[in-house]
Amino acid sequence: MTTVSDTVPGTDDLVLDVRDLVVEFKTGRQRVQAVSGVTFQVRRGETLGLVGESGCGKSTTGRTLVQVQPATAGTIVYRGEDLTALTGRRLRQLRTKIQMIFQDPISSLNPRRRVRDIVAEPLVIWGRGTKAERDQKVREMLEAVGIDPDSSGDRRPQEFSGGQCQRISIARALMADPELLICDEPVSALDVSVQAQILNLLADLKERFSLTMVFIAHDLAVVKTVSDRVAVMYLGKLVEVAGSDELYRQAAHPYTEALLASIPEPDPDAQELQPALSGELPSPLDPPSGCRFRTRCPYAQERCAAEEPPLREIAPGHQVACHFPLHGTPAPADQAPAPT
């Protein structure tokens, strides 16, 4: 596992380059921006965590990366090719390089098909290998995720628990020999005990198959455990991007801080929790002016309402979109008092 926050990667290392991604939905007459101009890169071998509350646009971003949700604007460049500009066979081909693990393990498997067929599907679609070769690979992959191919291959997803379904779905994703794995809340529907199993499995597989991952979750503790870098999203925008440990040590954005504070510690002696984040995510139909977080930010100033803070680097590999970050240098042209 490499920590890449401070390395200067060559272009070969750049797996995914997302720029100014905007995703809009139509609801009735209105258009809602679920993602409003998100830019990030994912380098080879890296795990990027994407974290935020429900409705912040993190899952939409994930779906847009695999192009099952069209982007309204912006580019998603995978290995030099802009996915948003592709269609037809080339898109289908390229998609196999980017696979997705879903939140609901049960609904991500076709309930009417056998496990063996589900897992073999990527090979069948592309006509890779003979039947025997495919069977062999299915066996290997099922074993790799901890499912017994002999007793399970002919069963259907209903007969498995959530954790096992998630394993099967991981096996399927890996069959396509992907380079990039988008994990969309893969453990939030699971018990903590099972969650640990799956997280460990993903870590192992990542190493074994040299994967790059985008890991989406609402629980910062989970994200941090598995990620090299973490991007925090709020209401369609990135508010902070930093290396995992850096983020925990020195969260610069008040929102990140609030997220961290909300995580329950399995320790009765843990510090009396800081007041958790109050209020609710504003409606994306009518996002607040300036900084979108200002309505819930304990440190909000006038400037926050007037001016939208850009994502800027406050330390190497640590970006934040805040006029008054908790760490690092305040935004330039800042005359306001520092937060207390």
Add this chain to the structure above:
Amino acid sequence: MGKYFLRRSIQLVVVAFIISILAFLLVHLLPGDPSVTILGPNDTAQNRAILLKQLGLNKPLWQQYTTWLTAVFHGNLGQSYLNHESVVHILATGFPIDLELIVISQIIAFAVAIPLALFTSRRPNRPVDNVATTGTFGLLALPPFVIAPILVAVFAVGLNWFPATGFVPLTQDPWANLQHMILPSVAITFGSIAVYYRLLRSDLISTLQQDFITMARSKGLSNRRIMWRHAFRPSTFSLLAAAGVNIGGLIAGTFIVEYLFALSGIGFSLVQAVNQRDYLVVQGISLVVALAYVILQFIVDFLFTVVDPRVSRG
């Protein structure tokens, strides 16, 4: 909400327009023409030509269509070639009968199906439920044309509880009206009962397994209150949708019953008119029936929003 209805209304107009073309074309493509039935044995080549001209049927189809449509826009659906009754009048006298048939049969259907479903769904797959379910399947297997003669033989001729045929307008004598409508309504209600009961029962069983029912129980509410106030409404979607389709089918679909009970409903008039190639009657009734169907679905849609606020606001 206003815009929603506006959009719906525009769609309604489009559908109506397509239906008007369909209604027009289909009868005109039929072999045979009204002059045959009008002239009957006086049918001679000259007579037929003159008559077709008199009726305007010698003109090109599109011209006939536009003429018809223009008249329709002025509220004039034309008149029967044969008995010269105006289509509007046929509808005005026939529709109330069908409406009453439908309303009574549906009231019976709901009155039987709803309590039965509420009762059996609390104890699914117990003997009472099995009997009720099997019984309603049985009802599905009894089409009106079998039921009707049996009903008449038993309840009219045998027991003399109801008149065998005929119709008395509601305005004239409500009680006699009801007596006349009971048997025909019952004859068409059997299928409805079966469908409604089954849908409601199955939806209720699902609803009763929902958390909010457990929640309602945990509040200490009585079973009766839970069934009526909590379980019933969220379980009526399928019922409503089915009722929409079913009632839609009954508009002009009750001709067998109308025929057997000598009711001058529009279904019977329609069938008679098709058989006689009474174009304007067929066109007019088809158009109005189809519009009634569309409006019915409109109402059903509206009821969906009443039953479940998520539909209109979600």
Add this chain to the structure above:
Amino acid sequence: MTRANEITRRTFLSRGAVAGGAVVLGGAAGGLLTGCSSSTSTTSTTSSGGKPGVGSGPPVRGGTLTVGTIAEIDGFYPPNNHWDTNGFLYANAIYDPLMAIAADGTIVPYLAQSMTPNSTYDAWTLTLRPNVKFNDGSALTSAVVKANFDALKSSLLAGPALAQITGVTVPDGMTIVYQLEAPNPYFPAGLTTQVGYVVGEAMIKQVQSGTANATPVGTGPFVYSSWQPNDHFTATRNPNYWRSGLPYLDQITFKPIPDTTQREATLRTGGVDMIISSDANTIVNFQGQSGYQLVDSRTGVLGEPTVACLMLNMVTPPTNDLTIRQALAKSLNVTVLQKLFGAGFAKPLDGIFLPGSPYYGNTGYPGYDPSAARQLVAAYKAKHGTPSLELLTVTDPYLAKVVQVVQQMWNQVGFNVSVNEIQQANLITDFVTGEFQAATLAQFGAINPDLNYVWWSTTTISPIGSIGLNFTRMDDPVIEQAMLTGRHTTDQATRVKAYQTVNDQLAQQLPYLWLNQYLFSEVAQDRVQNFDNATLPSGKPQYSFQEGIFWPAQIWLAG
């Protein structure tokens, strides 16, 4: 609803009826008629004692009679509508005809006071009954009758029926003179039919001004009250009816109940007081039943009865071959047919006349002889292959049975028969264009054989595909000649000979295969009095049960 297609086509002056097979009634009457053997309609006994349909005790005033009819009338305006049995029932309630048929078959004045021909029978002078008023208060005058005539004449529907009338003059307020193109000794019979019914001028004006459903204005015993097609027709007592003391009833209502079973059930439940039926089973169901009076047409009708027959195309193969037609005729087991379809009541036929008619005679119509039929088919088969043909009928449960039996009988001698049920509207088209091989037909009910001229005349033949009223395309100069002879002579012996010739020739040529007489019946509850016992204004007995049609003025309800 196909059964509703028992709507039958009764027509104008000189037309017999056609119908796809179901009932049709030749309402027409012809002049005739001496010697028509049958008295009036027949009656059967009833359990309640007394003669069914004949009132016992003194007439009672008041009450409403409700009659269940077979089908709906298509309107009340003679120039524009076709009246079948029901049509005439309704018409008899609100209108009066100029002439009527007496029980002995003679044509007698009704709304007319007298009708006399000139010596050459090509001009007829009709004098109207005085002091007759329409229900709108207007008087019956020759001008009104003329107006009726003009409307009829200009009607596409009725006009052809009046073709023989070249002119009508009105010498005075009560006299009308009809000029005919050729002598017609039997002209008054025509005025007993639809064209003889007189409507008030107000109604004619209404129709001509474009009112679709003009309010009927008549001189009849009842006054039009309301009509809702397919539901009911109601007429109330005409207090100023010219036949004083009549009618007895306050009101009469007709309710069409197309399904026979339901109609009978409605009678049994008291929903109606009386029903009309053309289904022989009604006779079975009500014969001898206490509480009901049954009157039916079993023992004969005046003139030709309405007969059920099979019509064969004389032009299209294989039925253009006489031997085939003979084979078809010889393979029909008439006894079985009688048993199955006349409910055992209908009489076997060998022509268009019943025994008792002056024109009846042994026609030599082929009897049931399956082995002969088989031989004929075999001979044909040797030359042309298996004769196959389609038997056309109109959708109707009763006819469905008929065609299936016929199909089996024909198939048993070597034919390959398929049956095809189509709708009335299509069937008539097929008939007039000759696009059929064999078809069911109910036709010919007429008092005067001359009325059927158009169906058999060589002048009405058209090629297949074009319209012609000689459906079978029978091109027979012998029949043509005999029909013309019958039309023009006043000599009864010549007439008898002429029509016997026609009957014989039909049996030779076999354009029609006779099945049975059509049986009409009326069933009434016991309290309905005198529905089959009408008398004419002169006091003479009237032909009061004319194949399902009755006269309502003299009916009363027993207390």
Add this chain to the structure above:
Amino acid sequence: MSAVRRTRGRTLEFKDVHDGGGPLLAVEDLHTAFRTTRGTVRAVDGVSFELQAGTTLGIVGESGSGKTVLSRSIMGLLPPHDVLRSGTVHFAGHELTAMKPSELRQVWGAELSMIFQDPMTALNPVKRIGKQITESLLLHLDMDKKEAASTAVELLRSVGIPSPEERVRWYPFQLSGGMRQRVMIAIALACAPRLVLADEPTTGLDVTVQAQILDLLGDLQRERHMAVILVTHDLGVVASRADEIIVMYAGRIVERAPADTLFHDTHMPYTKALMESIPRLADPAGTRLTAIPGRPPDLIHPPKGCRFAPRCPYAQTKCLEAEPPLRTAGSPDHLFACWFPLVNGVSTAPAPVAGNGAAATTLPDGPGDTATATAQAASGGTDAAAPGSGDGPTAGGETEAEA
């Protein structure tokens, strides 16, 4: 907002226990089993505990441990058939297990109420939230409509819903998940119950909202001196919020202790494993989690001996053969069911039995394991809900989190 309790048609009187000593709730040897076509699922298998008024009890366990069934059994909120329940539940001086349905209905919602996991499904989707609150007010507190309506507004305000006057007219779907859960709390607390059973109240929620909701519940509890039973699969949730914690496994209590004691002197290997499987912020990125291998056992045929033994890293032959009783060692309020309890985080077991162990964290699910999984799936909603009142077999134990 202290509602004045009135007593129309009420036949039960409840002792004011929090002054008079004695536990508010006493559960004794409670068994709950479901008859299924495959056999009898013993979802709760001999559970006893007591709860003092105004305190919080955390019940923790994996899916399929029986924790949800336990909470429903306590209330008596079970499906009408195919359920076997024995043992007694005393609540505020009354034996709930002996009550007729009509009597239970007087207790439910008034003295004893419940908060459900998924507020989306637990709120009636087609009724305005105001109505859903006033319903129990009208039923139990004999209020008139107007009074109930204003009380509902107050309740919404007290659970932190902005502009409650307006929100009473809203439908559940118009609210966010957190807001819905607040509404549910308002409903549960409407009649000022003495005990609230909260079944995974925050599982479907974001962590930020979870914190808010738990804080709210804590505040209200203190304010009203309610007892709360908090059922969850996440030890982190109850760590700082419960006075006492019960850890359940396979239908039984395996450890029960005051919260501090439990965390600082964990005796059960299972409890420890549960704690260790939680990712902690303090751990550096890329830290490997300690997962519990395998799955909870089939409750139709539970394993002989210690039910956790097949998954226990320290299991001995004895563990596989004899079932450990729930016992105390040292402190009397710390109970556990283990032959070889941990002492200061170290097992007292001689040596692990081969084949078991947390060492293989990515232990493949062997054939037997699959069978277990299937069986588990079949016994299904035993945890999240009793059969017939919740999730299906396909969902297994995980449905709880499917929100």
Add this chain to the structure above:
Amino acid sequence: MPDDRELASTHAADQLLGDRFPGMAATDELVVSRQSEALDSDDILLRRPLGILFWLALAWVAVVALAAIFANVLPLHNPNFQNYNAINQGPSFHYLLGTDDLGRDLLSRLVFGARVSLIVGFVSVAIGMAVGGTGGLVSGYLGGAVDGSLNALSFVILAYPAIVAVIAIVAFWGQSLWKITIIIGVGTIPLLFRVVRASSLSFANRDFVIAAKTMGATTPRILFREILPNVVPVALTFGLITVAGVIVIEGSLAFLGLSVKLPTPSWGNLISEGTSNGNISINPLILLWPSLCMFLLLLSINLIGDRLRQRFDIREGLL
């Protein structure tokens, strides 16, 4: 605030709404949402054994089907042969169920009639399913303009009084077993279209479909490998119930004289013959036997369909 997932599905639903027509949309939408709710509901039913009734029902359908298939080789009288010496006879050794008013053997007419009823029932539904089902599958998945117009079309067809169309087509085209089958089959298209479409729609945005997309599956592959297997149970169950409905419809058409050509028996026209005047009072057996058989068949088909529905856990709301 809806979460991402909700937004996505709102979006999908909204695409539908954009093209929806009165009467269709709300139903579909609800069906979709309810179906997903239902997935974890019916568990008690799901695990129930099929039950004795199911097997009895299946046995009856099998008996009818076998009799219909082997009608020609069974030792039966000619169903169309009229024995004029044995009219309206009661059951006897020679005529096990008696004879009708033309002296035909009721048993063999019943057996041969079953053939027609079953062909009309099953084949017409097969036609409806092939066209309407396929259309619904594709339409529901693709959405958009295609879906909008197909949906509107099906709506228009449903709105138009069916009897006019039937009479028109029969008049135009004539009567025969196959034509009637096709006409009824065509009539079932919009209904089956709607049901399958709703079902297809409910799966169109499931995660496993998205997964298939990310694996590079083509649209046809997704339709037939991912969606179809899920739609099949719904289609089958609804199809069975439609079969029952169609058999009744054939009866109604026979009542109107619009069904198969004479003298071919079908249960519908046997019943129709049985209700004709005279027969109902003189020989009620003509009505009784086919009614009884039809009653039992429809009961059986419905029971089988219902049990299968429970097995596959399909909401009746879809039907």
